[in-house]
Amino acid sequence: MRRLACTLLLALGSLSQGLAVEGASFPAVSGSGGAVASAENASTEVGIEILRAGGNAVDAAVATALALAVVHPEAGNLGGGGFAVVRIDGQLASLDFREAAPADATRDMYLDAEGRPVDDASRVGPLAAGVPGSPTGLFELHQRFGDLPWSQVVRPARLLAAEGFIVTSRLHRSLSSERESLERFPETVRVWLPEGRPPAVGSRMRLPALATTLEAYAEAGPRALTSGSVARAIERASDAHGGLLKASDLASYRAVWRQPLTFDAFGWKLASMDLPSSGGIILAQTVALLESLGWRQMPRFGADRAHLLAEVWRRSFADRFLMGDPVTTEADSQSLLAHDWLAYWRSTIRMDRASLSADLARLPESLPPESSDTTHVAVADRSGNLVALTTTLNDTFGCRLLVPEAGFFLNNEMDDFAVAPGRPNLYGLVQGEANAVRPGNRMLSSMTPTLVWRGSEAVVLGGRGGSRIPTAVAQVLLRLLVDGDPLQTAVDRPRLHHQWLPDILRVEADALSPETVQELLSRGHEVEIWTRDAKVNAVRVLENGTFEAAADPRGPGSAGVVTPMD
Numbered sequence: 013m014r015r016l017a018c019t020l021l022l023a024l025g026s027l028s029q030g031l032a033v034e035g036a037s038f039p040a041v042s043g044s045g046g047a048v049a050s051a052e053n054a055s056t057e058v059g060i061e062i063l064r065a066g067g068n069a070v071d072a073a074v075a076t077a078l079a080l081a082v083v084h085p086e087a088g089n090l091g092g093g094g095f096a097v098v099r100i101d102g103q104l105a106s107l108d109f110r111e112a113a114p115a116d117a118t119r120d121m122y123l124d125a126e127g128r129p130v131d132d133a134s135r136v137g138p139l140a141a142g143v144p145g146s147p148t149g150l151f152e153l154h155q156r157f158g159d160l161p162w163s164q165v166v167r168p169a170r171l172l173a174a175e176g177f178i179v180t181s182r183l184h185r186s187l188s189s190e191r192e193s194l195e196r197f198p199e200t201v202r203v204w205l206p207e208g209r210p211p212a213v214g215s216r217m218r219l220p221a222l223a224t225t226l227e228a229y230a231e232a233g234p235r236a237l238t239s240g241s242v243a244r245a246i247e248r249a250s251d252a253h254g255g256l257l258k259a260s261d262l263a264s265y266r267a268v269w270r271q272p273l274t275f276d277a278f279g280w281k282l283a284s285m286d287l288p289s290s291g292g293i294i295l296a297q298t299v300a301l302l303e304s305l306g307w308r309q310m311p312r313f314g315a316d317r318a319h320l321l322a323e324v325w326r327r328s329f330a331d332r333f334l335m336g337d338p339v340t341t342e343a344d345s346q347s348l349l350a351h352d353w354l355a356y357w358r359s360t361i362r363m364d365r366a367s368l369s370a371d372l373a374r375l376p377e378s379l380p381p382e383s384s385d386t387t388h389v390a391v392a393d394r395s396g397n398l399v400a401l402t403t404t405l406n407d408t409f410g411c412r413l414l415v416p417e418a419g420f421f422l423n424n425e426m427d428d429f430a431v432a433p434g435r436p437n438l439y440g441l442v443q444g445e446a447n448a449v450r451p452g453n454r455m456l457s458s459m460t461p462t463l464v465w466r467g468s469e470a471v472v473l474g475g476r477g478g479s480r481i482p483t484a485v486a487q488v489l490l491r492l493l494v495d496g497d498p499l500q501t502a503v504d505r506p507r508l509h510h511q512w513l514p515d516i517l518r519v520e521a522d523a524l525s526p527e528t529v530q531e532l533l534s535r536g537h538e539v540e541i542w543t544r545d546a547k548v549n550a551v552r553v554l555e556n557g558t559f560e561a562a563a564d565p566r567g568p569g570s571a572g573v574v575t576p577m578d
């Protein structure tokens with residue numbers, strides 16, 4: 013994998029360095045002209061090339077996200093949505109381009125007459141699709157903060173789609189493992205399972221319909237996708253398979269600039285995403301509670317810190333039950349981060365005994381399998397600009413339906429609503445009435461695009477993995493800000509996860525010693541080894557102006573930096 017990455021970079025004649033990681037750990041790459049981390053070599057290279065061409069961090073992040081829409085179709089998208097948190101010329105902003113429920117959506121649209129969820133309708137097929145936000149969101153982000161012409165930012169993705177890219181073993185694997193659900197849609201089969209199977213590893217994949225869509229997007233901006241023939245094609249494809257999406261939904265979609273959620277922790281300043289993502293609130297609660305409970309003074313390894321993480325997350329995810337679209341939810345970041353509320357939660361935590369999640373609310377009846385497909389882009393440029401941009405289709409290849417004329421997949425983000433309030437979703441998350449399906453509402457997310465800074469030092473990070481994102485981001489930050497780990501080590505180290513329900517502390521292999529596990533069991537935790545933690549991408553600016561980039565060895569990931577011009 014490493015050799016492949018270097019060959020690609022040499023072939024591109026790039027001044028950057030980079031590497032792809034999947035299941036193996038490498039040192040973070042470092043340079044002095046900016047840094048990009050994303051899921052794929054090809055997309056990270058696009059970001060680096062844009063920085064080298066004089067683009068700022070927003071130009072690079074948007075170009076990288078569009079490249080991901082081509083080479084990483086599991087999650088990169090034009091048919092999904094996402095969030096961005098940026099610091100440009102010292103100004104903080106966050107953009108919500110989360111999908112929204114179509115106008116014809118109804119609260120019980122996924123339930124039968126007895127109130128039971130119908131098959132997999134909220135996950136597979138276009139009934140699962142929210143109104144895509146990416147076409148509008150990526151454009152607006154660039155319009156407000158980008159430096160380069162829009163057409164220059166879209167061009168690398170268009171070229172990747174038109175001229176083709178090499179099918180990686182990772183993409184081949186994803187297509188193979190999702191084959192059965194992809195096969196339900198002839199439109200998808202024609203592009204991604206030609207001759208009945210995924211394209212061979214190493215073959216060149218061209219996506220002419222997507223290239224045409226990107227060309228129109230470069231010329232006309234989001235109108236090219238939210239009105240006219242592409243919007244009509246989306247409605248047609250959706251209608252043909254029982255979906256609700258209409259061209260009028262696309263035309264009326266708006267991205268929303270929101271106040272970023274800002275807070276301090278351990279002497280650093282942080283900015284993350286507020287509702288309709290729960291990620292920023294969970295992260296802010298986590299660091300605030302840990303700091304006030306003496307995290308810094310606790311032994312780094314051993315049961316106390318693991319116990320405290322489980323206790324804090326149990327409470328943060330119980331609060332998540334109250335969250336939803338800020339238009340209709342009563343709980344907001346202000347009340348959930350209020351001094352009194354955090355003090356109350358603190359007073360309920362005992363160091364010698366685990367709480368029971370059931371004491372904080374009611375248990376789900378069953379647990380579904382976990383899966384996820386979201387992708388994070390982290391960029392820092394030499395002018396001090398920072399961009400954390402996370403986009404998603406929700407599940408791998410979204411709802412699996414590819415719109416043939418447009419060349420991209422539609423999301424299955426509707427499953428992030430509380431499809432049946434009180435029952436677990438794709439991530440095992442039990443969600444409340446606040447997040448019930450309402451036409452036009454945004455479904456609650458866990459994405460956690462985050463910026464951290466202290467003087468001239470900065471970190472940009474985020475990840476994929478649904479409910480596991482905020483807990484992974486929190487752990488990487490604690491290792492960097494409190495324990496002083498190098499960037500790559502902070503990303504690599506095994507992690508823990510708890511999300512209130514199910515009431516289980518999930519631990520990656522080697523995260524805890526057998527003695528620590530024993531101690532946690534004796535305090536009353538249920539502990540389970542798992543391999544499904546989030547994947548975090550991060551870049552960092554050191555005090556001396558050096559840039560570092562790190563991709564998660566849990567993969568896929570690719571980190572690149574710009575090195576000095578000769």
Ligand code: GLY
Nearest residue numbers: 406457458459478
């Ligand atoms: N679709 C996963 C999330 O937004 O959290």
